[in-house]
Amino acid sequence: MDVYLQTLLSGLAIGGVYALIALGFSITFTTTKTLNFAQGEFIAFGAFIGVTMLLLFSGLASTTTAVPSEAASAWRYPAAVIAAGAVAGLMGVLIFLLAVRPFAGKGGMNWVMSTLGFGVMLQSIGLAVWGPAPVMVPSPLGDDVLRIAGAGVRPQELLVLACAILIMVALDLVMRRSRIGKAMMAVAHSPQIASLMGINVGLIMIGAFALSSGLAGVAGVLIAPIASASLFMGIGFALKAFSAAIIGGLNNPRGCIYGGFILGVLESAVGLWQAQWREIVVFGLIILVLAFRPAGLFGQAAVDKV
């Protein structure tokens, strides 16, 4: 029994990370019909902005590979999360203006290459500033294992889970209840019509990229105490999160969240059987979903009316 509970808990913990990043993919896709393929680098970049902020706020020196645990205490960690989100959000505005807007809405796939390229640039800049070594980031809640009915989990994993759910609920409310959310949905539906209705389409699109990149930055600082901050950390998470978004449905933010949790628990459960089959099972599921429910498990099939 312990074993299954452990599997579920471990799966939900990693699923929360996937969900948070998958949400970012969904936000840009629903508003601009483009994706930010540099999302992985934004996660890593965000994590290192967080590291820099923690050191700056606490005035402590870092060893080359670890941030001292006092640096994350009290208000500093939340402040670092917000700062990383803000900086990554600004970078998101940049990537939209430089790498997406020139190509968005036009045929072709130029934005795929230009966002990938932006990611490579971001990683190179990161390597020049912070170097290649991974840096361990302390959790603000300490590192002692918590026991829930015999299964062990670390406080940071619960924190990520809680943040993922909180951000999801907040975003869901904004999207469905507020004027901004409705404007975003209108732009997603048809930029031309939204523009005729007096919505500033350009601004909404910039906002979507800022929000999505900001989320990636926040995710970076949240994951860093679990996976340690590294400029190479993002790619794996981003790929899994993108898979989660496909499974849940790219055009449905809620679906992306469910997709993230499903993927996390599935991975953990497959590990209980044969861990080396994990990727095969995950990507096999994606092919099945694409074949039978192209819009994702929770997505609504878009009907193009001529």
Add this chain to the structure above:
Amino acid sequence: MTPKHTALKAALLGSALAMSSAAYAQEIKIGFNGDLSASPSAQSGQAGVLGIQAAIEDINAAGGVLGRKLTLVVRDDLSQPPKSIQNMSDLIDNEKVVAVLGPTNSGNALAWKHIPNQKKNPSIGCIGSATDITKPASANAENYMYRVSMVDRAQVAGLIAYTKNNPAIKNVGFLVETTGYGQGGLKDLQELAEAKGLKPVATEKFGVNDTDMTSQLNKMKSAGADAVLVWAQGTPIAQLVRSMEKINYFPVTLTSWAADNASFFDTAGKTLAEKPIFMRTITEDRTPKQQQLFDRLAPKMASKSAFSFAAHCYDALMITAAAIKQAGSTEGPKMREALDNLQAPVEGIMKTYNKPFSASEHEALTAADYRWTHWKDGKLVTYTDDVVKALKPTDFTQ
């Protein structure tokens, strides 16, 4: 200015250039090709270069080799095999280096090991530890690949010997990561375990970026494993011991030497980092010679735990210089003959090398030179217990 003056100036300039290029031609160039910037292992490459530079300074201060100074030509391969292959051709064909040291990543050495053999230019590895790097292309082929570093298979032999000779260990399990490194280690583990009559009760794999291995560990636990042999890089080994804590399952944990990385220590945390036992060439109980080099390089070294690579690479350069001296030439085939049969002992940082290589043995360091190591109070120190004390060199046979 009169034409006469111009001509004089040109003549002076010309002769100055000729002199400098003559001095240039007399220098013996050694190459380094390895990752210095792009992956977490870049720190090992940086330490290696520091070691080579220190050795070159020492040799040049003593008058050089064959009356000529040594210089180092460094190429960063960004840990990418294609770039590493390109660097080899550039170093050997354009820069005319007489030997290449490095690389940082085993995979890159495996990608270009045919080049030193084809171009008859010795390569002395001092970082990467994959077993196959120094294997000849065919049984009697001329082999220009040498190494002064750890060898995976020799480490595996050590771990198996420990398991086999520890009466407290009843059931053993293998845990490896799914990369080439992990799979190579698993192959060595399985072959050597079978040769020694050791049968694992379970074999489990995990991804290099996984942050939770509780599922795999729960399977180990239910299979009754009281010891696990782990082959993975530093960070995943740290995640593994963190997962052990989650399910409160702590078997005897023997790992690859990647557990010596600072990133392992930082990720695992001070207490959990003390769980794994592994083999390493240097611990912090340094010999006086090692301490001397450590003190000399410490201000420039980003990661102190990468010091072993500085020492290996220092020795690799010393052995290369000894080979040039004995051959009386920098021609590849003559250097290879000298390397295979070095007459004078070479004073190194790790040890004094008496005939480090032969035609069939291209490893300068073997299991007997390794030390059992673990983390204690944030330091890499020598590990010892009754099992280690009772181990004999014959237990390490491969």
